[in-house]
Amino acid sequence: MKVREIVEALERLAPPALAESWDNSGLTVGDPDGEVRRIVVTLDVTEGTLEYAAAMEAELVVAHHPLIFGKLSAIRADDPVGRLVMKAVRSGIAVYGMHTNLDNAPGGMNDELADRLGMMDRRPLVPLSGAYKVAVTVPDEHAEAVMNAMFDAGAGKMGHYDRCAFKTEGEGTFRPLAGAHPFVGQRETTARVPEEKLEALVDRAHLDGVLAVLAKAHPYEHPAVDVIELFRQKTDLGTGRVGRIVPIQGGEFLPWLKEKLDLPYVRVCGDLPQWVEKVAVLGGSGASYILAAARSGADVYVTGDVKHHDALLAKELSLPVVDAGHYGLEKHGVDWLIRGLQNTLNELQYNQVEILVDAAGMDPFYLG
Structure with a gap:
C-alpha cells in the first residue's frame, strides 16, 4: 500500500479543509508513492518516535501534531525541527500530521472526548x-x-x-x-x-x-x-463540544472526570456548582475559547494549557475551568486515530499493513 493511499483514507476521516488557517496538517515529509507495511501512530513526532519507527521498520508515522508548524527557511542538524526532518528522510520514514482537521471533524478528537463523558445533545462549542x-x-x-x-x-x-x-x-x-x-x-x-x-x-x-x-x-x-x-x-462541524451529561454533584465531578478521561490529576479554577449537567470540552489548548464556553451556558469547561490570566478571566465570568493538560486530553485523539485508521484499512482489505503505537514518553511533563 502506498503512502498516498493511506493519506487519502485519513483525509476522508478528517478532511484537510477543516484545518485552521494557521495549521500545517498533511504530509510534511516523505514520498507519496512510497510503499507502506507498518505505520507508527503517535501524538508528537520526537527523536524517540523516529528511532522506534526505524527499529520497527515502519515507513510512515501518523501524528496528531504536525512535525513542521512554522515556515522553515533551512533544514539544519543544529535546529530541533530540522534535525527531525533529516532523521526521517535518512530513515526513509514519511510523516503525516492531522491536527485541527481532526479536532474539528465529526467523530474526531472532541467527539471522542464527548463520547467518553457520555455527552448528549452535543454541538460544536464554536x-x-x-x-x-x-x-x-x-x-x-x-x-x-x-x-x-x-x-x-x-x-x-x-x-x-x-x-x-x-x-x-x-x-x-x-x-x-x-x-x-x-x-x-x-x-x-x-x-x-x-x-x-x-x-x-x-x-x-x-x-x-x-x-x-x-x-x-x-x-x-x-x-x-x-x-x-x-x-x-x-x-455540525467546529471546535470543541458542548452538551449535557447525566447530572452529577459538583463534589463528585472531578473524581468522575479523572476516571472517564484517565487523568492522574487536574488543575481547577473557580468553584464548581452544586450540580454539573452542561459541560463544554475542547482538547488541546482551549483557553482562547473561555468566553465562548461561558456564553454556551456550560456549568464547567474542560480544556488544557490554561494560563494565569486565562484563569482570571474565567473567574470574572464565573465559569469553573478544569485544566486537564494538553496531553491528558489529546492522548484520546491517538486512540481515535488508531481505531479510525484500522477500520479504514479493514474496509479497504489492506490486512498486510500493521499499525504500531509510540506509547512511551508522549507526555513531556511529570510530577516532581
Missing part, C-alpha cells in the same frame, strides 16, 4: 460557518450520474438526512467556437439541449471533493457551476 449551495446544469440523460457522484462525495447532507437535492428542468443553449470540443452540437451553430439544474448543500469539509467529482462526472468541457456561500447556515 461552529464552523460556511455551508454552500452548489448548483449545476446537466443534460437530462446525465443528471442522475452527476447527482450520485456529488452525493458520494458528501453533498446533500442535512441533519439526519442525506442525498437531499432539488432539480428543475429547462433548456440550455450554447454555441461551440473554433477550438471547442463539444459533447453535443456543432461548431459555429447554436445548440439547444434539454437540461436539469441540480442543487444541493455541501459543507466546507466536502466542497473541494464535490466540485472535483462533479467536473469529472459532467459530460461538458466547461460545466456551468454556481457555488453560493450560505453565511447564516451552521453545520
Whole structure:
C-alpha cells in the first residue's frame, strides 16, 4: 500500500479543509508513492518516535501534531525541527500530521472526548460557518450520474438526512467556437439541449471533493457551476463540544472526570456548582475559547494549557475551568486515530499493513 493511499483514507476521516488557517496538517515529509507495511501512530513526532519507527521498520508515522508548524527557511542538524526532518528522510520514514482537521471533524478528537463523558445533545462549542449551495446544469440523460457522484462525495447532507437535492428542468443553449470540443452540437451553430439544474448543500469539509467529482462526472468541457456561500447556515462541524451529561454533584465531578478521561490529576479554577449537567470540552489548548464556553451556558469547561490570566478571566465570568493538560486530553485523539485508521484499512482489505503505537514518553511533563 502506498503512502498516498493511506493519506487519502485519513483525509476522508478528517478532511484537510477543516484545518485552521494557521495549521500545517498533511504530509510534511516523505514520498507519496512510497510503499507502506507498518505505520507508527503517535501524538508528537520526537527523536524517540523516529528511532522506534526505524527499529520497527515502519515507513510512515501518523501524528496528531504536525512535525513542521512554522515556515522553515533551512533544514539544519543544529535546529530541533530540522534535525527531525533529516532523521526521517535518512530513515526513509514519511510523516503525516492531522491536527485541527481532526479536532474539528465529526467523530474526531472532541467527539471522542464527548463520547467518553457520555455527552448528549452535543454541538460544536464554536461552529464552523460556511455551508454552500452548489448548483449545476446537466443534460437530462446525465443528471442522475452527476447527482450520485456529488452525493458520494458528501453533498446533500442535512441533519439526519442525506442525498437531499432539488432539480428543475429547462433548456440550455450554447454555441461551440473554433477550438471547442463539444459533447453535443456543432461548431459555429447554436445548440439547444434539454437540461436539469441540480442543487444541493455541501459543507466546507466536502466542497473541494464535490466540485472535483462533479467536473469529472459532467459530460461538458466547461460545466456551468454556481457555488453560493450560505453565511447564516451552521453545520455540525467546529471546535470543541458542548452538551449535557447525566447530572452529577459538583463534589463528585472531578473524581468522575479523572476516571472517564484517565487523568492522574487536574488543575481547577473557580468553584464548581452544586450540580454539573452542561459541560463544554475542547482538547488541546482551549483557553482562547473561555468566553465562548461561558456564553454556551456550560456549568464547567474542560480544556488544557490554561494560563494565569486565562484563569482570571474565567473567574470574572464565573465559569469553573478544569485544566486537564494538553496531553491528558489529546492522548484520546491517538486512540481515535488508531481505531479510525484500522477500520479504514479493514474496509479497504489492506490486512498486510500493521499499525504500531509510540506509547512511551508522549507526555513531556511529570510530577516532581
